Amino acid sequence: MSATVPTQTKPVCGARRPGWDQGPAVGINRIPCVLADGHEGEHRNAFHQTWADAPTAPTYEEIANLVADRITTDMPALDFDRAVFVTLVATGLRDVDQDALAATERGTR
Structure with a gap:
């Protein structure tokens, strides 16, 4: 019997904490949001840490x-x-x- 790998059936958000791409590519800030794509509210990574999107400037x-x-x-x-x-x-x-x-x-x- 072979091991089965679970597959993702729904797309995930994938957002990362603001500033994750600045500096060395290490650390927990680069772990993406695991909630469903298009979710409302705060983001959450696999360690259950949450964060909000950085505010954007008005158009x-x-x-x-x-x-x-x-x-x-x-x-x-x-x-x-x-x-x-x-x-x-x-x-x-x-x-x-x-x-x-x-x-x-x-x-x-």
């Missing part, structure tokens, strides 16, 4: 929508096309970021 569109929400709350009489406003603000923010990055790379900032 330009999310920031623009927050600004639009504030305008409609503070100035309800102001009539504007929200979609156009969000596009213009997001584009402006993106341009400012790109200009700042270019200035930093040139050493002029």
Whole structure:
């Protein structure tokens, strides 16, 4: 009789703790999450250690929508096309970021 190796029937998350790829490739931080792919909440490795995803920065569109929400709350009489406003603000923010990055790379900032 031969030994059978269990097979994984459902895909797993596989996320690793933030920073696991910095430094030597050793240590418990590189052990991936064993929960089902697409799970909610904290990650958990095979040692039952848990961690949350590192927060991500909001997108330009999310920031623009927050600004639009504030305008409609503070100035309800102001009539504007929200979609156009969000596009213009997001584009402006993106341009400012790109200009700042270019200035930093040139050493002029």
